[in-house]
Amino acid sequence: MKRRTVLSMEQALSMPYATLRFAQLGWRVIRIESTPAGDGLPGDPNRYIGGTVADDDRRTYFIAPNVGKEAIALNLKEPDGQALLRRLIVELDVDVFCCNTVPRRYKQLGIDYETLSAAKPELIWAGISAMGPDYPDAPGYDPVIQAMAGYMELTGPADGPPTLAGVPIIDLKAGDEVYANVMMALLERAESGKGTRIDVSMLQAAASWLITTLPLIDFDCQPSEITRCGNEHRKFIPTNVYPTADGFIYMAIGSDVQWKRLSAIPKFAAIGNAVRATNEGRHRDRDSIHRDVAAVTSRYPTTEIAADFRDATIPHAPIHDIPAVRDMDAIRRRLTTTRMPGGKLVHMQPMAVDVAGADGGELPFPPRYGQHTDAVLREAGCSDVEIGLLHARGIIAG
Numbered sequence: 180m181k182r183r184t185v186l187s188m189e190q191a192l193s194m195p196y197a198t199l200r201f202a203q204l205g206w207r208v209i210r211i212e213s214t215p216a217g218d219g220l221p222g223d224p225n226r227y228i229g230g231t232v233a234d235d236d237r238r239t240y241f242i243a244p245n246v247g248k249e250a251i252a253l254n255l256k257e258p259d260g261q262a263l264l265r266r267l268i269v270e271l272d273v274d275v276f277c278c279n280t281v282p283r284r285y286k287q288l289g290i291d292y293e294t295l296s297a298a299k300p301e302l303i304w305a306g307i308s309a310m311g312p313d314y315p316d317a318p319g320y321d322p323v324i325q326a327m328a329g330y331m332e333l334t335g336p337a338d339g340p341p342t343l344a345g346v347p348i349i350d351l352k353a354g355d356e357v358y359a360n361v362m363m364a365l366l367e368r369a370e371s372g373k374g375t376r377i378d379v380s381m382l383q384a385a386a387s388w389l390i391t392t393l394p395l396i397d398f399d400c401q402p403s404e405i406t407r408c409g410n411e412h413r414k415f416i417p418t419n420v421y422p423t424a425d426g427f428i429y430m431a432i433g434s435d436v437q438w439k440r441l442s443a444i445p446k447f448a449a450i451g452n453a454v455r456a457t458n459e460g461r462h463r464d465r466d467s468i469h470r471d472v473a474a475v476t477s478r479y480p481t482t483e484i485a486a487d488f489r490d491a492t493i494p495h496a497p498i499h500d501i502p503a504v505r506d507m508d509a510i511r512r513r514l515t516t517t518r519m520p521g522g523k524l525v526h527m528q529p530m531a532v533d534v535a536g537a538d539g540g541e542l543p544f545p546p547r548y549g550q551h552t553d554a555v556l557r558e559a560g561c562s563d564v565e566i567g568l569l570h571a572r573g574i575i576a577g
Contacts, residue, residue, distance in 0.1 A: 182207055183365075186268060187277035188255070188290060190223040192347055193307045193319065193381065194279035195244040196354035201275075201361075202247035203515070203530050204537050209271075209555060210245065211264075212548060214254040214576040221576065222252065222548045233519055236548045243527045246517045247542035251556075252549035252576035260574045261289030263556075265298040270559035273299065275361055279307040283315035292376040302374045303364045305357045311380035319381045321347040328385035333392060336409040349385045355531075356384050416461035417468045420498065421476040428481050430472070431494040434458075440491040446475050516541045549577015 183206040187198045190212070202208045212222035220227050222236065229239030254260040268276065278290050285291035285306070292304040306312075309319035322343055325331050330349070335342030356379045364375035386393070391413070392405045404413055410429070412418035418431040432438050435457055442451030450471045454460040461468055476484050481497055488495040497503075504510060505526065513529035518541070530537065552575050556566050569575045 183274045184271055185275045186273045189279055191225055192244060193350040193353045194277055196351055197357035199244050200358045208248045210248050210250050212252050214252050214573055237545055242545055245545035249551040250546035251552040254574050255288040257574055267559050268299050275303045277305045281316060282308050282312040296374050300374055301368060303361055305361055305377040307353045307379045310382045311378050321350040324349045324381045324385055328382055335407045337407050349381050352384050353379050353381045416465045417472055419469055421473050423476050423481040423484055424479055426481045427498045428484055429496050437493060441493055444487050444491055517544050519544060552577035
């Protein structure tokens with residue numbers, strides 16, 4: 180089977196995360212960064228975010244999304260740089276071209292679908308932007324889209340301010356949409372031989388997840404149904420974080436049968452009554468139910484409450500910190516890894532799904548800025564003399 184090749188003009192997180200998923204499958208991913216412009220550090224700004232653990236352009240925040248990739252630096256502001264890009268697409272038999280810059284720059288940089296597909300008609304083209312090509316100037320920053328898409332309005336305590344999610348979920352959602360749609364485009368290309376243009380709007384992708392709130396507007400919902408509710412569930416009662424004698428535990432009652440099991444536990448016998456037997460009744464009594472449950476859980480250690488819930492088949496979980504998540508058997512055995520230049524093993528997040536034969540175990544450490552520029556150009560047929568001239572003219576770097 181042909182090894183797929185992805186050429187990606189990427190920075191920050193949304194597109195690097197998408198192409199990381201391809202690298203984990205064993206695909207070849209070559210990231211394109213800009214040549215030095217004299218007004219800042221060269222290449223992806225994320226190279227310089229976080230602690231210095233390897234060298235100055237591979238800091239901690241850059242490592243996990245960029246393992247297993249190659250890196251080249253091209254000046255796409257110049258016609259010769261754009262011509263070189265098209266040459267790479269043809270000579271390297273590139274399957275997928277990706278980018279996550281503002282759509283206004285597509286034609287300026289010669290990376291628009293029309294230009295690149297003219298060089299290779301079967302090319303799959305995928306772009307991530309804030310709001311799609313209809314809004315060509317909008318910058319796509321995860322926290323901004325979280326605010327714009329209502330995520331902050333839905334996150335945090337009811338009596339507190341709008342709050343960001345704890346992970347950059349919209350960056351990651353957009354990356355997953357590229358991954359899924361590229362797979363669909365490859366399937367279609369296998370049947371038709373034709374390439375595809377994929378435009379991922381971060382705003383639209385985020386809004387597609389408002390499945391439990393946005394449709395309620397047309398059902399004349401109460402304002403409380405589509406705003407912040409802390410750790411509670413808007414519909415299922417009781418679902419919340421409850422204090423224990425030594426920490427916290429999350430419990431989710433998703434049916435009247437589960438409520439019956441809960442109130443049958445001796446510790447919790449006093450919380451049950453006829454009104455609370457149905458979820459509708461529990462809605463009317465939700466505040467007092469939360470107080471009653473917390474009054475019980477707070478008297479016992481987390482392990483004892485968890486054992487009671489486990490025996491009664493009540494959905495629950497401890498509130499893990501990130502080191503505890505990494506140490507869970509179900510996660511620890513699936514962590515991906517890389518090795519720093521000095522040999523130290525670095526553990527990273529698992530693949531989203533186990534894939535037989537994938538390279539998601541240990542992937543090479545992320546490349547330095549422009550590390551593979553010369554080697555990739557030689558592979559595309561450029562002579563050492565030509566490469567030297569391209570360096571001298573600022574068309575390439577590294």
